Structure formats: structure tokens, C-alpha cells
Amino acid sequence: MTAALVDFLHATMRKRANDPDSPYWLPKILEPVRTPDGRTLSPLEVDSWELGALAGDAGTTVADSIAVAWWNFVGNAWERASRDGASGIPDDLDDFDSQRDRDDPYPALTLLSVTVSGLANASLGELSDVVATENGYRATVRITAAAYDTHGYQPRITVEGSYRLVQHVVVIDDPDSETAAGGQVLAESLKPPTSVPAGGLSEYGVDWPSQTIEGHGEFLFTIEDMAFDVRLTIEPAGSGSARTPRAVVESVAIVSTPVYTLDPDRLTIDGDTVTDANRKAWKGAAVLAFNSPDAATTLTTRLAGTVDAEDFRTQFSGSVTDELATALDGVLGTGALPSSGGRPPAGDGPLEVYLFDRVRASLNDSGSGFWPPSVVRSADDPPLEPLAIDTIDLGDHQILGTQVNFTLDDVTVDGISDVLIPDDDAALAAGGADATLRFGRISRTPITVAASVTATFVSSGDRLDGTMTTTAQQPSVALGLSFSGPDADSLTIGIGSLTVDIDPDGLDIGVHVEGLPDAAVHTILNTADIKDGFIKGVRDGVGARRDDIAGALTENARKVIAAKLAGG
Numbered sequence: 001m002t003a004a005l006v007d008f009l010h011a012t013m014r015k016r017a018n019d020p021d022s023p024y025w026l027p028k029i030l031e032p033v034r035t036p037d038g039r040t041l042s043p044l045e046v047d048s049w050e051l052g053a054l055a056g057d058a059g060t061t062v063a064d065s066i067a068v069a070w071w072n073f074v075g076n077a078w079e080r081a082s083r084d085g086a087s088g089i090p091d092d093l094d095d096f097d098s099q100r101d102r103d104d105p106y107p108a109l110t111l112l113s114v115t116v117s118g119l120a121n122a123s124l125g126e127l128s129d130v131v132a133t134e135n136g137y138r139a140t141v142r143i144t145a146a147a148y149d150t151h152g153y154q155p156r157i158t159v160e161g162s163y164r165l166v167q168h169v170v171v172i173d174d175p176d177s178e179t180a181a182g183g184q185v186l187a188e189s190l191k192p193p194t195s196v197p198a199g200g201l202s203e204y205g206v207d208w209p210s211q212t213i214e215g216h217g218e219f220l221f222t223i224e225d226m227a228f229d230v231r232l233t234i235e236p237a238g239s240g241s242a243r244t245p246r247a248v249v250e251s252v253a254i255v256s257t258p259v260y261t262l263d264p265d266r267l268t269i270d271g272d273t274v275t276d277a278n279r280k281a282w283k284g285a286a287v288l289a290f291n292s293p294d295a296a297t298t299l300t301t302r303l304a305g306t307v308d309a310e311d312f313r314t315q316f317s318g319s320v321t322d323e324l325a326t327a328l329d330g331v332l333g334t335g336a337l338p339s340s341g342g343r344p345p346a347g348d349g350p351l352e353v354y355l356f357d358r359v360r361a362s363l364n365d366s367g368s369g370f371w372p373p374s375v376v377r378s379a380d381d382p383p384l385e386p387l388a389i390d391t392i393d394l395g396d397h398q399i400l401g402t403q404v405n406f407t408l409d410d411v412t413v414d415g416i417s418d419v420l421i422p423d424d425d426a427a428l429a430a431g432g433a434d435a436t437l438r439f440g441r442i443s444r445t446p447i448t449v450a451a452s453v454t455a456t457f458v459s460s461g462d463r464l465d466g467t468m469t470t471t472a473q474q475p476s477v478a479l480g481l482s483f484s485g486p487d488a489d490s491l492t493i494g495i496g497s498l499t500v501d502i503d504p505d506g507l508d509i510g511v512h513v514e515g516l517p518d519a520a521v522h523t524i525l526n527t528a529d530i531k532d533g534f535i536k537g538v539r540d541g542v543g544a545r546r547d548d549i550a551g552a553l554t555e556n557a558r559k560v561i562a563a564k565l566a567g568g
Helices: 004-017 026-030 056-083 199-204 279-290 293-307 310-332 350-362 372-378 518-525 528-544 546-565
Strands: 044-053 096-100 108-117 122-132 137-145 157-173 210-224 227-237 244-254 259-262 387-399 402-414 426-429 432-439 447-457 463-472 476-484 492-501 507-513
Touching: 004 122, 004 137, 004 350, 004 546, 026 122, 026 310, 044 293, 056 096, 056 157, 056 199, 056 210, 056 279, 056 293, 108 293, 157 279, 210 279, 227 310, 227 350, 244 293, 244 310, 259 279, 259 293, 310 350, 310 546, 350 426, 372 546, 387 518, 387 528, 402 528, 447 507, 492 528, 492 546, 507 518, 507 528, 518 528, 528 546
Parallel strands: none
Antiparallel strands: 044 108, 096 157, 108 157, 122 137, 137 227, 157 210, 210 259, 227 244, 387 402, 402 447, 426 432, 432 476, 447 463, 463 507, 476 492
């Protein structure tokens, strides 16, 4: 098998998938994707994404910022407790400080009731890694998100919902601990919680000496520069005349480095330890948490995992299969498939055979754009009916003892549209296909060859003019076809071989020349030698028009495919 077939299909559909006016525009295809339990891709809704601990320098900064904000809360609580004369509290807080918990030092971020909008706003990119499978092909196609800024779309993905930011903090002794540059406490220098009790602060919302605190609120951020690689297989399903196309999406992976931009105006912050005095510090910590590299990396992983889940992949597979089937049905019709395999040559597999059988079926479907009579009648540059042949020289012949040369000019061939290509007369061949056109198979219309006749007396040079009407019963033409071009819009059909087969017994040459007896001329011109000369003249004349015929077939194929894929 060859990857050229898959490349051709991809290139043809890529143009349509990226054309907003096409019925195959990718956003239109993705918008209706829905899992069996009702989840949609547009928008994508997720109950929660655990982003986990945010480590590294950013996580340390967030944790230290929250510890500072919490210490502000502790200070306010201590002042109120002191005014109230509460017992079980320190005399002052100068010997203490706050610090992130050395046993659980990093903040944990969880996103809740998440709504992701804009994933359907995507374009179809390059195809890569095409490999043959037992029944078809496997390939990777690039999907770029946030592709359009028209038709109600914006060139970005939005993610919004609520969040929970959790940090474990402690009260420590000896606040003059070793610090790193910028004031961050080194992980190896984190101290254990103080052993000094202060249970009296519990009534004021402080768990001394350690507390798990939480900030929560609403958020919105945007994502740009997101791209997915979709790995899928394409192969026929079923057997015999019941075969259908099938696509299976095997994996969906984010392959870019998305850029996340938090909207600080849409970020709110609340919590038991969040006060007006420390709200700014808390919000700064939340912003740092959302903008941290760990959050971005984990969010990318969670988003990728969601769209790569089996239920979505199943729906993606169904959508691709449906669109592929729709495209094939639109272009090739829905005629019954031949049950035989088209005698494929070595190297062609089930997918090639299936697609070729779809072509064979379309050639025998009167509703198809490739129904041979319709193809013949629609050709106009050049026309195939009537087919024009310049000249046929029938040679010199004895008539009433005189040598006469017969020449046919302005030859036209009619009846070509009464033609079929039966299933058994089309087969895959190396680099293309072989097909035999059978004429007179629908309404038994004979092929009619008309021409002007010049009869030249060899001895004197005198000329007589006349006409010819010749009929041929059920002739055939064997074609060796080749197909080339990167996509259907550039498809080129070539004719490598062309053989006209006319049964002499079904051929009747009728010539009328003023001055010559019709019966004598008819008898002379219907001998075996003359018929052979006539057949050779037709063969040579049709062969000389081979490129024109190939051009007409090419133009018709391009026109039909473009119209059908446009919804015509």
C-alpha cells in the first residue's frame, strides 16, 4: 500500500475543513460532539481539575506570600484576643513568625466547575507519520485551536470557574531564620512548629501552631498557542457489499506550549482567613499560583487528559467516520458495492480496494456524477459526443474496373453516451486502473460514424463528393488510466493506453457518392479488408484524441467532486 492515497484524501478534505463556507468546516463538525452521558466539547465542562502542589520558585513565593498574609490575620486575632482579655495567648508575637509547613510546604490549587470555551474553534493542519496497517492506514493530523476570529469565534480559548487554593502554614520560634535571596526561606531551613501553646486564639479563627488555610473565588483565563496531535486509523469495516469506511481516533495529545493569561479583574478571593487587610496579599498569591509554570504544565495535562478520554475519542471517531462517509456518499453516490475485490495488484490493500469499489459502484449508479452517459454528455471542452476525428483514408479500391481512392473527412462519432463500465470490466492496476467501456449496453444505440466522402479516380484525378453513415454494434474501448495530483482539485486523469475493439460482423459501412452505384460501393466497402482499414482509421483517430479525452475526464472529475463536496 502507498501513503499517497491518504495524503490525497487529507489534502482534499483539509481545504474544506478550513473553509468557513464549506459543510465540512471543522468548527461545524466539532460543535455537536457530545458524549453518551451528555458532555459536550463546546463548551467543555469539568467538575474539577486537581492541579496539585505547585512546587519550584513560584510555589515557594506563593506559599511565603500566603504565610505572610496569614500572619497578618494571626496578628489581628491576637490583638482582639488581648483586648478581650483572653487567656492562653502569648504575651506578644515578637518571638514568633509564620512559615510554610516544612512537611507540606507548597500550595495546592484545585479548579472547580470548570467551563472551557472555544475548543471547537479549530483548523486542520498537516498530516504526518503515515504508516500502513493490516487493513488501512494510521496517521497523525495536527489540529490548531483558536484558529478563527469570525463567525462568532475569538482567537483564544477561555477557561473559567471557581478555584480553591490551599496552603499549610505554621507558627515558628526564632523568626531570624536563614533565608534565600529575595527573602524566601530555603526548604532545608524550614523550622518545625513552635511548642509554645496558644489555644486561646482558636476562638478567633487561629489554629495554633499549624493551620490549613484556604482561599477561594472565581477565575477566568485565556489560552493561546494550543495545538493537538490526533492519531487515528482509517480502514474499511464489514465485508463484501456491506463494507463502510471507519475512522478510529486512538489518541489526542497537546503538542504545543500553550500560553495562559489570567484576567486579574475576573479573579476574586475569599476565605476564613482572608480579610480586607490581607486581601491584596492573598490575591497576589493567587495570581502567582495561576501564573506558575507548575500550574500551566498540570493544567495542560488535565486538559489533554479530558479530551483524550475514551468517551470523547469515541465521539471524535464517530464524527470523523460520519463526515468521511458523507463525503464519499456525496461524491460517489450510494450505489451498491460490488462484492468482489476488483482484482487488486500487489501492494494495494483493503482500503484501496474499498475506495476503488466505491468508484466502480458510482460508474453503475445513474444518480452518480460519474455515471458514464452523464460524463459523456457533460463534456464540452472538447465534446465527447459527437467525437470529432479529422480524416480516415480508406485506400484505393476497384469499382467497375476503375481504381478509386476513398477519403473520409470531418468524421464524427455519435452514440458514445450509450455506454457502461460494468463492475467486472474495471480493475485496479499498478499506478491506476484498467477499464473497458461497453457501448450500446443501455438502449442498444449503435455507434454511428458520419463523414464527408471524397472519391478520387486514381487514373484521372477526377473527384466525386459524397457522404458516409456507418454503424457499429456494441463496440468497446479498453483504457489504461492513471491518476495523479495532490488533491481532488488538482486531480489529473491520464490515459496510458486506449484500444478500440469493433466487431467487423457488427459493422455496416454505408457510402453514397453521386455518380457511383450505391450497391456496388456498399459491397466493395463492406469487405473484410475495407472494414479492417476503417476500424484502423477509427482506432488511430480516437487514439490521436487521447489527450483530449483524458482532459475531458479530468475536467468532469474535478467539477463533480468540487460540486459534491460543496454540498451540490
